[in-house]
Every structure is written in structure tokens, then in C-alpha cells.
Amino acid sequence: MPAQFSRTTRALANDTPGFALVAWFVAAILLGAWFAWFFFGHVTVYELSKRARVEVQQSSHPVAALIPSRIVRNTLVLGQQVHTGDVLVELDASSEKLRLREEESRFAGIAPRIASLQNEIAALERAKGDDQQSAQAAADAARSRAKEAAAAVEFAQDHERRLREESAVGGVAQIEALRARTETQKLIASREALSSEVRRLETDAQTRVHQHQAQIEDLKRSIVSLQGDAATTKATIARLEQDIEKHVVRAPVDGTIGDLAPLRAGAYVAEGQKIASVVPGGGLVIVADFVPASVFGRIVPGQSARLRLDGFPWAQFGSVEARVTRVASEIRDNLVRVEFEPLSGNARSPVTLQHGLPGSIEVTVEQTTPAVLVLRAAGQLLAKPARQQVSAGSEATRP
Secondary structure: OOOOOHHHHHHHHOHHHOOHHHHHHHHHHHHHHHHHHHHHHOEEEEEEEEEEEEEEOOOEEEEEEOOOEEEEEOOOOOOOOEEOOOOEEEEEOHHHHHHHHHHHHHHHHHHHHHHHHHHHHHHHHHHHHHHHHHHHHHHHHHHHHHHHHHHHHHHHHHHHHHHHHHOOOOOOOOHEEEEEHHHHHHHHHHHHHHHHHHHHHHHHHHHHHHHHHHHHHHHHHHHHHHHHHHHHHHHHHHHHHHHHOEEEEOOOEEEEEEEEEEOOOOEEEEEOOOOEEEEOOEEEEEEEEEEEHOOOOOOOOEEEEEOOOOOEEEEEEOOOEEEEEEEEEOOOOOOEEEEEEEEEHHHHHHOOOOOOEEEEEEEEEEEEOOOHHHHHHHHHHHHHHHHHHHHHHHHHOOO
């Protein structure tokens, strides 16, 4: 039996532990270095978004039709430089323009009519004054005649009295006394008639004054009505001008036509239909959309970021350095908007940034140890079944 395993026995006798010790020693050093890196090393944690793009600081302004109509003139060209208020598209407003001319003609005729009525009122005022003066003169003349008749009555009454006294003593014939009495009664009647004439003249004068005043008030009422018509027509003109202005599509800001609908003269556009987009000038920003869990509490202004453009491979053209400037506080379409500022060091980049360039961006969120990352991943794996159970339980309890 010993002779059969002689070679094995000799090999075991000649074997030494030196190589094994060296191997174990190297393995221990490597394992210690790995543990040191695992517990004390630092790795950078990034949050990535593949929905990044370059935009101007001011959002592009859509240009839309305010009313449904037919295009009569379209001067839009892609890349065209426009200024605020420039006419981009004209819509058909012939009906509104005809109504505007009609209202303007009506408004132009109101002022002369008002002036004519005012002149008529002034003429009636003068006529009323002249009539009052004439009536006053006629009344004064009638009063004078009445006074004259009163004086004649007094003389006749005194003459009658003397004749009656003389007739009583036989100084004159009785017929003379009767004649004097008759004359006195005639004069009294004439005096009463003159007094009535004075009252009639005064009444007629007052009646004519009221008639003149009624005519004046009627004309004033007509003027007020015309002034109301003028105000209404003026408001109608202003409304028609606004309606006509709605048929003119103007540039909202200074900028460049970045998008254009294929519309030509004669085409019909609906209310609110987008015709073009004006991209304002100014600085550029980088905008990206992240899922809420990777933003809230993790991405804050001031963090560094790196943009890689889809159309320019980063291995050849490099990436664009940026910095977080704004983080939205509300969720829209299950995403959160984050804005970045390109850094000045990108001036040496072979890529010229312009509005609309798409890409992906990664944000430096934190630096931590690999052990923390492993524990964090394990916690997420362990918490996932619990969340699924809670979600299933909530679904089961729904009525």
C-alpha cells in the first residue's frame, strides 16, 4: 500500500505554505480595500431626465385667430423677424367695415342736427323776450287808457252830481241831469272794458310765454335724445372698431416666427385656431421634466447638471454644463418642471445652443457611500411588497 502512493507522499512532503499565504494576504488586502471603499468611499448620485430641451427664457407665444373667419392676407414666413404689433394675418372684416361706415355717417349727421336745434332754441328765446316786451308795452298802454277812462269817470260823476243838485233846485232841466248820468255810465263801462283789456293782454302774453317755453323744452328734449343717440352710436363705433381689430392678427412680442400653419389667403380658420408661434429673443434656459419622487426634497437650486443633446453625440461633442435655477412646486401631467441655466464655460463648446434642441440631463443630487446606496436599494425592495399589499387592500375596500 505505501508503495502505491509514494509519489503523492513525496509531493505532500515537498509542498510549502508560502504561495498560499501570499495569495491569502493579497486577497485580504483587496477585501479590506473593498470594505473601506464600501463603507467610507463616496460616489455621486444623479437624477436623470430624458425629457430635456433648450428654450428661450420667455416662453414662445402662440398666435391664434380670435374669431372664425376667412384669411384675406397672410405674410408669415418661417424665421421671419417680427415686432410687437406687426400685422401677421388679416381676416375678412368687410361686413364689420360696412357697418362701421354706416355708424360713422350717422354719427356725423347728429352734430349738425343738434346745432340746428340749439339755434332754433336761441331764436325762440329771443322771440319770447321780444313778445314779452311787446305784451308789456301793450299792457302799459291799456293801463294808461284805463287811467284816462277812470279820470273821465270821476269828472263825469262829479258833473252828474252838480247837475242833479241844480236840477233839484230848478237851476237846470232834469233832462240834462239824466244825460250826464248816461254819460257817466258809458264812461264807467269804457273803464271796465279797458281794465278787462289789460287783463286779457296780460293773459295772452303769459300764454304765449308758456307756448314758447313748451316749444323750447320740446327742442331741448330732442337735443337730449340726439345726444343719447350720439353716445350710443359712438359706443357702437368703438365696438365695431374692436371687432375689426379682432380680424387683424398681430405679433404679441418681438421675436422670430418659429412655427407656422400651412394657411393661405382664402382659407377658413376657426376661433382659437393656432396660426403660428413667435419665439421671443433673449437668453436660453434648459427645461426638463422629472418624476415627482426624484425632485421633491432632492433637486434644489444651485445643484450642478450636465445636458447631453440627442442630435450631438456626447462622446464627440461633449456635454453642456448647467446649474439648477428653479424647481416647480406643483405637479403637471405627473411630472415636475425644473429649469437650468447654461454655464458660461459652454462658450468653447462646438455646439451652438438654440431654441428647441432636445436631449437628456442628469443632475448631481448628492454624494454618499456605496453602503448607504445598498441599504437604500434593499429598503426599497422590502417596502415594495408592503406598498403593493396596501394598494390591494385599498382596492378591495372600495365599494
